[in-house]
Amino acid sequence: MNETLEKRHMGLRASRAISNTIIYVILIVMSVIWLFPFVCIVLQSFRVESTWQVGYVIPQKWGWDNYVALWNSDFKRWYLNTFVIALVVAALQTVIVLCMSYTLSRFRFKMRAGLMRFMLILGMFPGMLTMIILYRVLKDLGLTQANAVPGLILVYVASSGMGYYVSKGFFDTLPKSLDEAARVDGATRAQVLTKIILPLAKPIVIYTILTAFMGPWGDFVFARYVSFGTSAGMNVAVGMWNWLTPDMINQRYTMFCAGGVIVAIPVAILFMCLQKYYVEGVTGGAVKG
């Protein structure tokens, strides 16, 4: 009896070892696939023997030439533009999103349900549709081309109230009795928000700041519209996209790689540091719908 149990135990252990090995193999293969492009882009950024695409990964001659060329190009300006946009948007968008989500989570007013349904319907229109007119409006305000930075900030921030879902889901999980206890003690609604709720909302505040900060680094379509060929008003995505067009790619490919590294490193480091909050936000958002 004991012997058979032992055997079964051994069998279980063996089968677990086999399945774990298979999983390790799969995970290692996946890691290679996931890392390969990023390793390539880093290695290619140090390649100096040619500036076009080549069919090998390891450079034949190494050097900082591409980074020096970046420093001497408009890249600096694009980087600064993007950085300023990202910082300002992160600050303002967070305020707007928190106002919106806190209100919709905590207050019960007459238009609430209608407002949420209305925004759900608005969200079904492709955002791209509104670009044409927003561009013309910004142009009338003089906020395009070289002045694209304030224009982009305005548009990003102004429509950010629509993205309240994730943080509303978070506020819904904070017990209402907290608010009520403070109200009984004589706090106004505004004090409840600033003194009680905000300190508890740290994870979602960080999540909102993080996503708001990362957004502008990737925006490409609208930024291209607004800068409209003027280098001084471009962000990194628009400027570097131009480097990979067919007539530029042979001179700029390795510079693109170097630029990609410079853009990705700070954003990726920030993301990795705040990963915990991002995961909380994303998971919460998916569960609440």
Add this chain to the structure above:
Amino acid sequence: MKKYSDLEFLRLSKSEKFFYKLASFFTSIPRAVARFFVGIWNFIVKKIFGTIASEIADVFLTFKNGDWKTRGSYLVMGLGLIARGQVLRGLLFLLFEIVFIFYMITTGGYWMSMLGTLGRVGPHEEYNEILDAYTTVYGDNSFKILLYGVLTIFFIVAFIYTWRLNIKQSKIAQEYEEHGRKLKSGRDDLRALVDEQFYKTLLALPLLGILIFTVMPIVFMILVAFTNYDGTHDGFNNALFTWVGWKNFGTMLSWEGGGNVYSAAFGEVLTWTLIWAFFATFTNYFLGMFVAMMINKKGIRFKKGWRTILVLTIAIPQFISLLYVSKMFAKNGIINGLLLNWGWIDQAIDFWGSTAHNALLPRIMVIVVNIWIGIPYLMLIATGILMNIPADLYESSRIDGANAWQQYTKITLPYMLFITGPYLLTSFTGNMNNFNVIYLLTGGAPVNPAASSAAGSVGYTDLLITWLFKITTGAGAQYYMASVIGILVFVVIAVISLIVYNVLPSIKNEEDFQ
């Protein structure tokens, strides 16, 4: 279709149950759609007309019962409030009225009068005596007329609403006075804005932004679909544009002239958009869940390390990773170079295709690269949810002799689907509008000869959203067609959402999920 009672349903075999559910799903779609339209009809007739009628009745009644202060508010907004001591509110009403009247007289009237035609005088040649030559003189600006016309209509609606509010408040103030109750002072009002009515303070700025930068542009673009606004009718520099009614919808859906150029292109693109959204959503969903389960499995080490590696694709801006990957798979890119060097192939593979012959490969490629981008998100989401599944469910199922596959289909999958149902829907509609992946990878290529005679040279990997974008660029930009496509995208997404919302829950309840 035959409807079974509960008892009959339980007696069916497994496959019969499945087909019965499937059939009842599809037969209930028309009913759901019908219910939706009945709902809209009821909403319009009962809610909107009912409300307007009762509001109008109340306006007359208030006038009949009002004293001179209340009646005066009909003409001079805020009069009733100021006369009864609510000075702050009253002055705000009055100020709004003055601004409104001033605006309407100075500019608003002009925009409104032009809205019917979108401008009368276009750019034309006129003799200039000083230069002694004909020069171009610019007339009206259709774009501005439409834009400010829409804004003026918003303003008028806001004015009517405020006017109505002013009457309502005058009536309340009068009633309070008659009953000898104390009215709220301006200070009370201000205090309420940080307390009872704090929501008004909080929402003011976000809603203003949404109104001006989302609602107004959408209304404008819906209206553009009924004009001939395009690169050659830009409304100011070369020609005015004007209303054309439903003509553009006719062209797109080919009930009006021009053959079926657009409807063929629309059919092609819509089909691919739906196929793409389906695969992009579900490949990511199941593979992401699978990866999360692998990493979560007992005995697997470096859990955090694996996750960190995968999450890199989220951390790095998509324009870098997607653009780079698209170049890696180019004909002279690294992948082809390596495969050639290793001797696995003798000539470069055209991953992104250039002709109709290899249209399938680019389509598969965008889905595969999308998996690379999308698995990490799903892995994060699934990890969070999987950890919440009570461990004793698995424990007891193992004692009952369930194997891993049974555990997956009976516990893990139903749990995941139940919790992430709404997420699946938003992710499906999000993928339908997934501009970045398509545009940065292929730009829509390769060109689809069956559809390319429509504007924007439609390609095999073009989604509706990238087609829309292509149409709006260049000198021949057909903004009205882009707008029609945008409206159709909305219709498709709304219909899908409605069906899922209306039909799925009823099916879900029948599920044996506990």
